[in-house]
Amino acid sequence: MINELTAAIADYKTKWESLVAQRADVSFFENLKPTAVAWKTKDIADYDARMSELRDLCDQIFVVWMNDRWIAKLHLKEGMLPWNLRIIKLMQRRPGSTDATGLDHIDFYTPDGSAIKPALSGETELKWNYEKNNAEWYSVWSAGGEAKIRDDTICGVCANELLQTEKEILA
Numbered sequence: 518m519i520n521e522l523t524a525a526i527a528d529y530k531t532k533w534e535s536l537v538a539q540r541a542d543v544s545f546f547e548n549l550k551p552t553a554v555a556w557k558t559k560d561i562a563d564y565d566a567r568m569s570e571l572r573d574l575c576d577q578i579f580v581v582w583m584n585d586r587w588i589a590k591l592h593l594k595e596g597m598l599p600w601n602l603r604i605i606k607l608m609q610r611r612p613g614s615t616d617a618t619g620l621d622h623i624d625f626y627t628p629d630g631s632a633i634k635p636a637l638s639g640e641t642e643l644k645w646n647y648e649k650n651n652a653e654w655y656s657v658w659s660a661g662g663e664a665k666i667r668d669d670t671i672c673g674v675c676a677n678e679l680l681q682t683e684k685e686i687l688a
Contacts, residue, residue: 532661630668
């Protein structure tokens with residue numbers, strides 16, 4: 518799994534750097550910080566096998582049931598992935614979906630969420646949209662794959678989900 522992730526991230530990074538060099542607002546894109554890599558599994562058996570393989574490499578794991586599938590956020594004990602990525606989002610493919618498996622997207626952080634939409638609006642060649650469920654982000658698609666640009670990290674999302682559960686328990 519780590520070897521697959523390493524190769525996929527290296528390929529993604531090369532394509533991302535090319536994409537950034539072609540942007541109208543190069544500075545905005547250069548300053549985005551990669552924070553997590555998402556890997557989509559074909560089914561629950563694939564998810565379980567990959568979770569088993571990754572578990573001992575991690576010091577924190579947060580698992581949620583969302584949209585009829587399991588999604589885990591795993592924090593690696595040691596930086597083992599390119600781009601200093603230490604968070605893996607392991608996602609079971611949704612039931613009935615034919616989405617591709619493997620590297621699904623990379624999360625990129627910016628401290629100024631209000632700058633995301635204006636920067637993307639100036640990029641007429643990019644396909645992008647705003648998305649929201651229990652968090653908010655902008656998805657950008659290119660030949661290199663999908664990027665999720667956000668002003669938080671998946672760690673913050675996990676913390677908020679746990680706090681919401683706490684409120685429900687204490688109500």
